Amino acid sequence: MASLRDIKNRITSTKKTSQITKAMEMVSASKLARAESNAKSFNPYMDKIQEVVASIAVGAKDATHPMLVSRPVKKTAYLVITSDRGLAGAYNSNVIRSAMNAINSRHSSKDEYVILAVGRVGRDFFAKKGMNIIDSIIGLPDQPTFADIKEITGKAVGMYADEAFDELYMYYNHFVSAISQEVTEKKVLPLTDVANVSNKLTSYEFEPSADAILEVLLPQYAESLIYGALLDGKASEHAARMTAMKSATDNAKELIDSLSLSYNRARQAAITQEITEIVGGAAALE
Amino acid sequence: MKTVNVNIVTPDGPVYESAVEMVSTKAQSGELGILPGHIPMVAPLEIGAVRLKKEGRTELVAVTGGFLEVRPDKVTILAQAAEPSAEIDIDRAKEAKQRAERLLQAKQDNVDFKRAELALRRAMNRIDVYENKM
Numbered sequence: 001m002a003s004l005r006d007i008k009n010r011i012t013s014t015k016k017t018s019q020i021t022k023a024m025e026m027v028s029a030s031k032l033a034r035a036e037s038n039a040k041s042f043n044p045y046m047d048k049i050q051e052v053v054a055s056i057a058v059g060a061k062d063a064t065h066p067m068l069v070s071r072p073v074k075k076t077a078y079l080v081i082t083s084d085r086g087l088a089g090a091y092n093s094n095v096i097r098s099a100m101n102a103i104n105s106r107h108s109s110k111d112e113y114v115i116l117a118v119g120r121v122g123r124d125f126f127a128k129k130g131m132n133i134i135d136s137i138i139g140l141p142d143q144p145t146f147a148d149i150k151e152i153t154g155k156a157v158g159m160y161a162d163e164a165f166d167e168l169y170m171y172y173n174h175f176v177s178a179i180s181q182e183v184t185e186k187k188v189l190p191l192t193d194v195a196n197v198s199n200k201l202t203s204y205e206f207e208p209s210a211d212a213i214l215e216v217l218l219p220q221y222a223e224s225l226i227y228g229a230l231l232d233g234k235a236s237e238h239a240a241r242m243t244a245m246k247s248a249t250d251n252a253k254e255l256i257d258s259l260s261l262s263y264n265r266a267r268q269a270a271i272t273q274e275i276t277e278i279v280g281g282a283a284a285l286e
Numbered sequence: 287m288k289t290v291n292v293n294i295v296t297p298d299g300p301v302y303e304s305a306v307e308m309v310s311t312k313a314q315s316g317e318l319g320i321l322p323g324h325i326p327m328v329a330p331l332e333i334g335a336v337r338l339k340k341e342g343r344t345e346l347v348a349v350t351g352g353f354l355e356v357r358p359d360k361v362t363i364l365a366q367a368a369e370p371s372a373e374i375d376i377d378r379a380k381e382a383k384q385r386a387e388r389l390l391q392a393k394q395d396n397v398d399f400k401r402a403e404l405a406l407r408r409a410m411n412r413i414d415v416y417e418n419k420m
């Protein structure tokens with residue numbers, strides 16, 4: 001049986017850990033609130049750009065753009081959004097696993113795909129596997145602004161235009177609620193499903209021409225798709241971390257309870273033993 | 287006087303919303319002036335200022351990488367970045383201008399001139415809007 005002092009030490013250290021996890025839980029909760037409001041303020045932009053792209057795609061049938069056309073796939077790019085830090089439960093492993101499953105089932109050789117990694121965890125994982133990472137971005141702030149990620153979105157879209165790869169998939173955790181996040185796969189490029197938005201569409205005049213507008217609009221649209229996924233991923237990250245830290249705090253509490261119980265038992269046993277010894281000693285004197 | 291609702295929206299959220307009498311700005315194909323009741327139109331914008339005429343005054347918004355969507359009762363400007371003149375960080379813009387100028391003057395091979403030039407134009411646009419020169 002562990003000594004009284006050992007148990008006491010364990011209780012103290014578990015308590016300290018639970019204070020830390022509790023603090024992390026609360027930090028994540030407030031970051032989650034911010035991330036959710038960021039995602040919300042991004043929505044009007046996304047809706048609008050989607051609407052305009054759809055109107056052009058539907059209204060000007062003769063307008064074409066390389067980003068709208070599927071071409072034979074020689075190389076596929078995977079954009080995998082993970083976090084920089086751990087302690088977020090299954091957040092990173094879920095995304096990485098589902099991306100790996102897709103890659104393994106679709107490709108037989110490493111020349112057929114490239115990786116764009118967002119977040120340190122994902123980058124390190126793919127680097128260790130020896131996969132071809134063409135770009136990575138780490139150290140994203142918790143509340144990324146569009147300017148922060150412009151570089152990677154611009155690069156991804158530019159590389160597609162230069163035919164460095166022929167399709168682009170995104171893997172990220174979609175934020176469903178604070179306790180549930182869903183790994184989502186989304187095909188970003190080519191933009192094949194833009195015309196499927198069934199809103200009320202306006203027929204526009206194009207100044208100077210529909211083609212020229214697509215030229216400006218489609219890269220922006222693709223970039224905002226990626227930005228939207230990043231915001232979504234950030235919200236999920238904070239939610240996942242919050243849940244993970246909450247269960248860590250709960251577990252610590254349970255552990256403290258059971259440790260206190262054995263501490264009290266051990267204390268009681270020690271007292272009882274002392275009394276028996278005294279009584280035994282007194283009896284021996286008589 | 288008839289007015290049209292103007293919304294300026296960026297990925298980081300809406301930056302301007304108001305009913306104005308006239309919107310004028312520089313599109314890639316030239317200057318554009320939009321009055322209420324304009325036919326639906328879409329046009330990409332240059333890096334520049336959007337001038338919003340409202341009750342005899344003109345408000346300026348610096349816009350980067352945007353396009354304009356017009357409907358008879360509504361004008362929406364979607365931009366990667368936009369700031370009303372009062373919200374411009376003038377020190378940052380001046381710094382960005384100097385940095386871009388240095389890069390352009392350095393004439394080194396490893397400088398991405400196109401990017402530096404765009405950065406310079408963005409910075410100058412912000413400074414101009416801040417000083418209400420347009």
